[in-house]
Amino acid sequence: MVRRPYLVGHQEFAALYDVRAQMVQQWLNRGVLDPGTAVVVSGVRYWPLGFACRFGETTPRPKALNAAVKQRLMEAQGEGWLAESPGELPAIVGQQEIVALFHLPAQGNVATTIATGRFPASDWVLSGSGLWLLDTVLGAVDDLRKSARSLAWEADEQVAAALRDGTYDGPGSAVLTRGRYARKAL
Structure with a gap:
């Protein structure tokens, strides 16, 4: 079995900080969370768990990491390793x-x-x-x-x-606008 890097999506990222998943999108919209820290797969952002765990320390208003959630995520993903940036991730x-x-x-x-x-x-x-x-x-x-x-x-x-x-630019390579404001973006 191959050791995989630990990853988080919006829901898991939010759980690390005991907030709703929509807050991650708000952090992105406000510029608190840099979209370049994520990898885009099938039009959705995913972050290396190592980065997500450090994120709370880098914000103007520090956020407390829920260590129990981090542990559960790591256990659920099996044997793995902590990546810090998208550049460290395999395809x-x-x-x-x-x-x-x-x-x-x-x-x-x-x-x-x-x-x-x-x-x-x-x-x-x-x-x-x-x-x-x-x-x-x-x-x-x-x-x-x-x-x-x-x-x-x-x-x-x-x-x-x-x-x-990392040069793929086909379907799924860009984040798609979703939700009630998606039509307005067109």
Whole structure:
């Protein structure tokens, strides 16, 4: 089993500081939390746990870290390591990146493959979303091909290389505006 870096999404980040998940977005909007401290996967920000734990000390009004929540997050994620910045993280993918990697006709193809148990188990489930190491997905290609009825499951090496070196700019690479103000942003 590969040791993975500990990560947090909005919900987990908020739990570390005993606030509602919406507060993380407010910190981003106010400039208290730099969006560059997160990695974007399938249009959602995720932070290295090491950074998230230090965040409270870096703000104008210090925030107390809930050490019990940190411990629970680490236990839930299994054997891992504390990364401090997005640059330390390996290539991480969600369903949108997987669709692009395999040039699948729709995200439903991935969702169905996951739901039927033919896709590898996610390496993380954060804020309700499954995330995988790129290597986990690529390592499952032979099994995916064997169980496929019509999909080729041929990985695009250029997309894989872009995901690895942090230059991927396809679907899922940007944070999408959500909520009641999403239409106004267009």
